[in-house]
Amino acid sequence: MSISDSSSSGEEENEEYERFHHLRLSLIGRRLAEGASSRRQTTSRRHIDRERVECNRRLMRDYFDPNPVHNARIFRRRYRMQPRLFHRIMGDIVRFDPSFSLRRDSFGQLSLSPEQKLTGAMRMLAYGSPADQLDEYVRMGESTLMEVFRKFCNNIINMYGATYLRAPTPADLRILLRKASSRGFPGMIGSIDCMHWEWRNCPSGWAGQYTGHMHRPTIILEAVASYNTWIWHAFFGTPGSNNDINVLGMSPVFDRIVNGSAPHVRFEVNGHAYDQCYYLADGIYPSWSTLVKTFSNPRSNKEALFAQHQ
Structure with a gap:
C-alpha cells in the first residue's frame, strides 16, 4: 500500500469518527431534551382557582373587621394570642419578609393576604393540623402552606430571637x-x-x-x-x-x-x-x-x- 493510500484511509477513518462523534452528541442532546420536556410535562402545575379573594373576605369578616363575627376570646383561643399581638407580628413579618405581603402571582391574580398566610401557619402550630387539612379554610395548597409555615418559623426566630431567646444581662x-x-x-x-x-x-x-x-x-x-x-x-x-x-x-x-x-x-x-x-x-x-x-x-x-x- 502506497503512502497516498494510507493517508486517504486515515482521513476516511477520521471522518467516520467525527460523524460517529457528532451522531453520539446528537443522540445525547435529544435524550436530554426529551427528558427535560418530560419533566416539564410531569411537573407542570394546573392552576386551581381556590377563590382566595373570597376566602380573604370571609377571614376578615370572621376575625379582623371592626365588628368581627368572632370576639377576642375566640380569637385568643384559636390563634393562641390577642388580636393586638397578631397585628404586631404581622406588621413586623411583612416588613422583614416581603413574600408575606399582598402581591400578584404568576397568573396575574392577587396572592394570599398576610392574614391568610399567618392564619395558616398559626393554626398548624396551635392545633397540630396537617397542611392539607387547612386548604378548605385558608385556601392554600399543601406545598404552599408548608413553605409559608417554614418561612414563618424562621422569620419569627430571626426577628425576635435576639430579644426573647437570650440569657439575662x-x-x-x-x-x-x-x-x-x-x-x-x-x-x-x-x-x-x-x-x-x-x-x-x-x-x-x-x-x-x-x-x-x-x-x-x-x-x-x-x-x-x-x-x-x-x-x-x-x-x-x-x-x-x-x-x-x-x-x-x-x-x-x-x-x-x-x-x-x-x-x-x-x-x-x-x-x-x-x-x-x-x-x-x-x-x-x-x-x-x-x-x-x-x-x-x-x-x-x-x-x-x-x-x-x-
Missing part, C-alpha cells in the same frame, strides 16, 4: 435579684421545671423512646421563667422517656457558669456572702448550690412557710 440580673429579694428569696433569678408536650403524630417506630410516665409519646421542654413570666431559658426536644434529672444532664442551662462566662453577682443570706445565683426547683432535682428545692414533706412551720411561698 447584668442589668436584667439586677432587676431579677431586686424583685426576688423583696419577696424573700435573695439571690433567686427564676424557677426551673420541665413539662411534657404530647406528640400526637409521633411515628410508631419512635414511640418507645418518647413514652415515659405520661404513658403516651411526649417531648420535654425545660424552661426557666422569672416573676413576670419571661422565659430566660428553653431546652426543647428531649424524648419523653427522660425525667427532669436526665434532661438537666443534657441541658445547657449551666454552661455559662461552667465556662466562667456568667455575670458576677453578690448577695447575702443570713450574713453569708454568695456569688452564684440560684433557681427554685422541685424535689426531683439534685442538691446543687445553684438549685434551691422545696420541701415535699415539711416537718416544721418554717419549712411549711418556705414551701408555701416557693
